[in-house]
Every structure is written in C-alpha cells, then in structure tokens.
Amino acid sequence: MKYRNRVQLMDDNINSRNKSILLKGVQWADSGMYQCKLSITTEREKGRKLGGGTVLMIYDTMIFNLTAHNDSLLCCEVKVTRYPNLFLSIFHDGSKLHSVDSAPNSTAAAQPYVTLSMNVSVRGGGKYECQLHLNAVLIMKSSFLHNPPVSGEEQDADKNVSLPCSPTVCDPGAVVFPEPWFLYGSLLLVPITILLGIIIIQKARC
Incomplete structure (x- = not known):
C-alpha cells in the first residue's frame, strides 16, 4: 500500500x-x-x-559551515540512510583532517536515517572540503573557503563562503577553456564565402 x-x-x-x-x-x-x-x-x-x-540509499543536503557559537569551528553535517560503510571526511588544502563512521544499522532505532556530523578546528585560511563516501566511492562533497582576518583589520565575514559543488567551484584549479569565438566566426564565413563565389560566377557568365 x-x-x-x-x-x-x-x-x-x-x-x-x-x-x-x-x-x-x-x-x-x-x-x-x-x-x-x-x-x-x-x-x-x-x-x-x-x-x-x-x-x-538516501542522503540529504550536506551542510558545511562555521558553527553559530564559534567562528573557529567548522561543522559538516548530513542525514543519510542507516547503512554501514558511509562516512565523512574533511580535508584542508588536500590534507585529510578527520573522519567519522556512520552509526551501525539498528532495526530498533526510531528513525530510518542517521545524522553524520563532525567538527574540526579551523587551521588557517584555504579550502576546506567535506566528503561523504560509501567505502571508496565519493557520494557527494561540499567546500568552504576560509579567509582569516588580517592583523589590524576587521574581519570581513562575507569572505568566508560555503560553496556548492561544481567543476570550477569545488576544484579551483580546474581549467576553464574560453569560448572559441574565432572558430565560430570562421565556420560562419565559409558558407558566406561560397555564396559570394557563386554570385560572382553567375554575374561573370551573364
């Protein structure tokens, strides 16, 4: 039913x-x-x-941001199906900081899901990334770019950004190729050139 x-x-x-x-x-x-x-x-x-x-297996949106009560503590949290071998990992500029396994599957649990959560201390500026894995398979990830305050200046909270994943956002080193406008223009000129040639030939015959 x-x-x-x-x-x-x-x-x-x-x-x-x-x-x-x-x-x-x-x-x-x-x-x-x-x-x-x-x-x-x-x-x-x-x-x-x-x-x-x-x-x-079902998972919710991943939340990865500074905690409300401590701006030097990063929290990663996501709800997932009660299934073994699901775990979180947090990296700082490519170096793994910590991981926590999901709770073991329990039929007596009141909820059909478990909340994976982990906190790490901010260790300076750079890119922090939280990843959800099933064994060795990456399921999802979220990034946080941290900009520490400059000495003698007020911290700009807007510089600290939690970013959804995309090829260019989650991987700032990804190469983004520009649109080949020159090639587009060249392809467009080919039929125009042929058309002009046909018109010239027709006029020459007349």
Missing part, C-alpha cells in the same frame, strides 16, 4: 522493450534492499524470473 501511485513504467507502451520502473516521491522509509525481477514466458518454459537485488 505504501507504494500505491508511486511506481510507474518508464514506457507505458506494451510493445516497448524498455521495462524499467520508476519509484517516485522517495522517502526515508523507502531505503533498504530491493529485488527487481523480470518475468519471462516462452513456448518452452511456462515462466522464469531474471533479475537481481540493489540497495536504495
């Missing part, structure tokens, strides 16, 4: 080869092991099922 109106075929056409199904409106309670089976009936066999299992 809890899946009513939340499971649908990716392609409703009965003759379609795509028999994939979609689970909509995923909730914390949906996490766990699923078995996906395809029933096949042939002339030789009345019926058989092919397929396998997969684990559905």
